[in-house]
Amino acid sequence: xxxxxxxxxxxxxxxxxxxxxxxxxxxxxxxxxxxxxxxxxxxxxxxxxxxxxxxxxxxxxxxxxxxxxxxxxxxxxxxxxxxxxxxxxxxxxxxxxxxxxxxxxxxxxxxxxxxxxxxxxxxxxxxxxxxxxxxxxxxxxxxxxxxxxxxxxxxxxxxxxxxxxxxxxxxxxxxxxxxxxxxxxxxxxxxxxxxxxxxxxxxxxxxxxxxxxxxxxxxxxxxxxxxxxxxxxxxxxxxxxxxxxxxxxxxxxxxxxxxxxxxxxxxxxxxxxxxxxxxxxxxxxxxxxxxxxxxxxxxxxxxxxxxxxxxxxxxxxxxxxxxxxxxxxx
Numbered sequence: 001x002x003x004x005x006x007x008x009x010x011x012x013x014x015x016x017x018x019x020x021x022x023x024x025x026x027x028x029x030x031x032x033x034x035x036x037x038x039x040x041x042x043x044x045x046x047x048x049x050x051x052x053x054x055x056x057x058x059x060x061x062x063x064x065x066x067x068x069x070x071x072x073x074x075x076x077x078x079x080x081x082x083x084x085x086x087x088x089x090x091x092x093x094x095x096x097x098x099x100x101x102x103x104x105x106x107x108x109x110x111x112x113x114x115x116x117x118x119x120x121x122x123x124x125x126x127x128x129x130x131x132x133x134x135x136x137x138x139x140x141x142x143x144x145x146x147x148x149x150x151x152x153x154x155x156x157x158x159x160x161x162x163x164x165x166x167x168x169x170x171x172x173x174x175x176x177x178x179x180x181x182x183x184x185x186x187x188x189x190x191x192x193x194x195x196x197x198x199x200x201x202x203x204x205x206x207x208x209x210x211x212x213x214x215x216x217x218x219x220x221x222x223x224x225x226x227x228x229x230x231x232x233x234x235x236x237x238x239x240x241x242x243x244x245x246x247x248x249x250x251x252x253x254x255x256x257x258x259x260x261x262x263x264x265x266x267x268x269x270x271x272x273x274x275x276x277x278x279x280x281x282x283x284x285x286x287x288x289x290x291x292x293x294x295x296x297x298x299x300x301x302x303x304x305x306x307x308x309x310x311x312x313x314x315x316x317x318x319x320x321x322x323x324x325x326x327x328x329x330x
Contacts, residue, residue, distance in 0.1 A: 015088030139256025171202025273301030
């Protein structure tokens with residue numbers, strides 16, 4: 001897929017100052033020719049630093065201070081917008097377990113505001129950035145993102161195709177802000193804390209998330225969720241790659257933490273297709289969305305085997321310690 005899709009389009013990114021949002025801005029400015037990028041976030045300091053970084057592209061960027069809990073502010077920000085990438089969310093699992101109402105206000109009700117604003121402004125494409133923690137969730141963060149996915153998919157019923165809603169779901173991103181990798185790299189001494197020696201996680205690069213988002217936006221007809229065929233890595237190998245020789249201390253699982261993550265559940269696999277680099281999850285067959293709209297996927301994709309489940313410990317693709325170290329240096 002080429003990036004001509006973005007040419008002369010006005011793109012709004014919620015959570016635009018986060019790891020994904022700021023990286024996606026760099027990706028768009030380097031690889032595409034959008035008419036304008038609107039950065040919607042509530043952190044004035046991050047916006048200030050991004051404005052300084054992108055001074056040379058001033059005419060291409062517009063910064064909107066705002067919270068997705070504020071529907072009227074979203075509606076104003078979306079005036080004249082062609083497509084929205086919804087990346088804003090509260091994400092820290094322990095903090096959200098302690099502050100559940102805040103997670104619901106932002107990740108669920110805020111997502112509904114994004115949907116309502118997009119419909120009222122007749123936005124053409126709206127894409128949700130979701131997480132592997134939304135698949136078979138055991139913590140509040142995952143549960144709120146599961147709800148966000150369902151809200152997005154269901155919203156296609158109300159727009160008759162005039163506004164297309166879709167989602168992407170992926171795992172851990174190498175080099176993302178606030179990740180465990182960043183924490184370990186900043187701590188030069190002392191033992192490395194591991195919660196479970198058998199733990200595995202999905203990993204992909206930040207650049208591959210931008211390619212996934214581009215593929216989804218170009219392909220979607222509304223109602224789909226796209227999942228990358230991410231590689232797996234054991235947490236022990238990951239720590240050895242970024243902190244070789246450091247003492248390991250086993251702490252035990254934290255509340256809401258899984259030993260292995262799931263990107264595609266067994267139930268979802270029954271209505272999913274293999275597109276090569278990605279899986280596409282289609283709505284339930286009893287959905288009011290017309291099955292004909294997804295015919296192009298059935299022609300180009302392959303059905304998955306009965307009982308298939310994309311889980312981090314049973315993956316075909318694994319990242320070695322050497323590969324992980326090399327990716328960190330990029």
